[in-house]
Amino acid sequence: xxxxxxxxxxxxxxxxxxxxxxxxxxxxxxxxxxxxxxxxxxxxxxxxxxxxxxxxxxxxxxxxxxxxxxxxxxxxxxxxxxxxxxxxxxxxxxxxxxxxxxxxxxxxxxxxxxxxxxxxxxxxxxxxxxxxxxxxxxxxxxxxxxxxxxxxxxxxxxxxxxxxxxxxxxxxxxxxxxxxxxxxxxxxxxxxxxxxxxxxxxxxxxxx
Amino acid sequence: xxxxxxxxxxxxxxxxxxxxxxxxxxxxxxxxxxxxxxxxxxxxxxxxxxxxxxxxxxxxxxxxxxxxxxxxxxxxxxxxxxxxxxxxxxxxxxxxxxxxxxxxxxxxxxxxxxxxxxxxxxxxxxxxxxxxxxxxxxxxxxxxxxxxxxxxxxxxxxxxxxxxxxxxxxxxxxxxxxxxxxxxxxxxxxxxxxxxxxxxxxxxxxxx
Numbered sequence: 001x002x003x004x005x006x007x008x009x010x011x012x013x014x015x016x017x018x019x020x021x022x023x024x025x026x027x028x029x030x031x032x033x034x035x036x037x038x039x040x041x042x043x044x045x046x047x048x049x050x051x052x053x054x055x056x057x058x059x060x061x062x063x064x065x066x067x068x069x070x071x072x073x074x075x076x077x078x079x080x081x082x083x084x085x086x087x088x089x090x091x092x093x094x095x096x097x098x099x100x101x102x103x104x105x106x107x108x109x110x111x112x113x114x115x116x117x118x119x120x121x122x123x124x125x126x127x128x129x130x131x132x133x134x135x136x137x138x139x140x141x142x143x144x145x146x147x148x149x150x151x152x153x154x155x156x157x158x159x160x161x162x163x164x165x166x167x168x169x170x171x172x173x174x175x176x177x178x179x180x181x182x183x184x185x186x187x188x189x190x191x192x193x194x195x196x197x198x199x200x201x202x203x204x205x206x207x208x
Numbered sequence: 209x210x211x212x213x214x215x216x217x218x219x220x221x222x223x224x225x226x227x228x229x230x231x232x233x234x235x236x237x238x239x240x241x242x243x244x245x246x247x248x249x250x251x252x253x254x255x256x257x258x259x260x261x262x263x264x265x266x267x268x269x270x271x272x273x274x275x276x277x278x279x280x281x282x283x284x285x286x287x288x289x290x291x292x293x294x295x296x297x298x299x300x301x302x303x304x305x306x307x308x309x310x311x312x313x314x315x316x317x318x319x320x321x322x323x324x325x326x327x328x329x330x331x332x333x334x335x336x337x338x339x340x341x342x343x344x345x346x347x348x349x350x351x352x353x354x355x356x357x358x359x360x361x362x363x364x365x366x367x368x369x370x371x372x373x374x375x376x377x378x379x380x381x382x383x384x385x386x387x388x389x390x391x392x393x394x395x396x397x398x399x400x401x402x403x404x405x406x407x408x409x410x411x412x413x414x415x416x
Contacts, residue, residue, distance in 0.1 A: 123398075124400075126410065129410065129413060130410060130414055131413070156414045159410060159411065159414050160411065160414065162400065162407050162410075162411075163400055163407060165400055166399065166400060167395070167398045167399055167400060168398055168399075168400050168403050168406070169398055170403075170406065180394075180398050183391060183395045183397075183398065184395045184398055186388075186391040186394075186395070187375070187391045187392045187394070187395030187396075188395075189391075190331075190375045190376055190377055190388050190391065190392055191374065191375055191376075192370065192371055192373055192374060192375060192376050195376050195378075198376070199370050199371060199376070202334065202337065202338060202367060202370075203367065203368065203370075205337060205338035206338055206364045206367050206368065
């Protein structure tokens with residue numbers, strides 16, 4: 001359909017929900033050229049594998065603070081002494097050209113976006129059970145028990161926010177979860193709010 | 209996922225939008241055993257091909273009036289001296305057992321359901337243009353010009369209600385429209401409101 005607006009899909013899930021893996025599978029198997037993963041701006045130093053404008057938009061602290069001041073960020077947070085945020089304009093340009101944008105952010109950030117962005121669609125990725133979540137976090141085996149315990153507590157708090165979201169994907173298998181994400185994104189393409197241009201055109205024809 | 213609630217999908221579209229054909233294609237190619245087309249109650253006389261409880265629930269006028277009085281209908285209308293309506297209980301039983309119910313009704317009826325049924329999902333099927341709609345109505349060639357003109361005027365009025373719906377399917381080809389209906393129904397299965405039982409369970413686990 002011509003002139004469709006893209007959907008802003010805000011995707012969150014606790015550490016251990018497997019959202020990174022699901023997103024990877026989604027982009028490998030299900031995404032078409034009209035879905036785009038939002039690129040964050042950050043003040044952290046680029047790593048050798050980073051490409052400015054592809055993995056991140058790299059900014060100085062002053063540049064980032066200016067973006068905050070000028071209301072150029074959809075949401076931002078600081079983490080390990082670095083700022084991370086989502087530049088509004090890049091997202092809006094994509095949406096206006098009919099491309100769906102997936103924004104993978106923490107629950108805290110998503111709650112902020114809920115306040116300001118009525119038209120976004122909020123998707124929560126969730127493990128099948130708290131037991132499974134704990135298993136996955138412990139199974140990584142890369143952290144001390146204290147860090148793991150803290151992650152589990154955070155994840156539990158995060159789960160208490162599911163009902164603020166529009167959709168819930170229970171990540172039982174990666175492929176199933178990725179295909180469910182595709183279903184949600186596909187459906188949005190038919191939403192009335194993304195098809196205002198078509199509606200305007202046909203209502204004009206009615207008046208003729 | 210266990211204990212999911214079904215979605216009530218209210219489907220409307222003007223005469224000439226092809227919604228009947230799209231529904232037929234959907235049930236032939238895309239529906240699984242968890243999607244059900246709602247059966248109307250009616251006071252009209254059964255035809256030889258009718259089966260009570262399958263094509264319609266056949267009611268006497270008194271029975272139907274009692275259903276109205278007892279608030280047992282989701283919506284109803286009279287057409288050619290007969291009553292037609294949607295029995296609430298049959299729909300709710302299906303939804304509670306996790307089955308999605310498609311309710312194909314006129315726009316007038318859908319507007320009534322919008323007032324009473326917050327959790328329903330409203331889907332409008334629309335021709336690609338008013339010109340195409342007129343072509344399809346004239347092409348049927350089974351009516352007088354006066355009847356066709358009246359249908360076109362009704363259809364035009366109906367189109368002015370698109371924005372009250374959640375989703376819009378532009379019926380360019382039957383197969384494309386049927387697959388879009390499937391996408392919308394699939395996505396609803398992940399909606400937070402249809403997965404309250406799972407959310408309750410995992411929130412209980414969080415508290416342990």
